Amino acid sequence: MKIINKFSMTMSSRSANEGFARATVAAFAAQLDPTLEEINDIKTAVSEAVTNCIVHAYREEIGKIYISGEITDTNVIKIKIRDKGCGIEDIETAMQPKYTSVGGERAGLGFTVMQCFMDSIHVRSCVEKGTTVILTKKISHRYISNG
């Protein structure tokens, strides 16, 4: 397995950037020639991870969100979304479907979406230091390219 391309970017935790982040990652993923469903799965999962940085990690402040991605010659995309916000005390509880720590109209389904729409999700978190979410998905081979 070889990494054939990478990107990284940093953005402010402003909600206007939610659309920007998922569109950027989708454009990067397009190199693997995904189906529309695969592209939409990636967009939705990234939207959830980035929104969590904005809503939860940097609740009362504007901080930085670090997004990076890589694709491999085995047609796998890996996306890392990292913040230096409040961190998650109990990851297992946070990942339960319908669990949300804030009131209002959060559905508590962000992690569920990420789990169901991607092949794997890894969450690393440290209270007061921040959280890293790593999402991977293998894109179905529609044809073999030697580019």
Added chain:
Amino acid sequence: MSVDISVNGEVTTAYINGEIDHHSAASIRTAIDNAAELNMPSLLILDFTRVSFMDSSGIGLVMGRYRNLSRRGAKIHITGTSPQIYKVMQLSGIEKIATIDECKK
């Protein structure tokens, strides 16, 4: 992002335009709630035909409208979902609180 409202007797339809995420959800919510307060529908139809993307914020949006409307016995119907939106809706068990049409292809 915008919401167009049409009223037909007891039925209010909200045609949502654009992408639904945490950023856009607040103004969509306000537009729908204002229309519901004014018209007191017994059925609220949420039309997603012109929604190009939705994440779990859209689920929160539907659940919140359900909480308000069900108090006076009003119902919610969801229509016009794309396969992407339908897939997100299905994760949430939304059919327990609203009726939903099959997605368009």
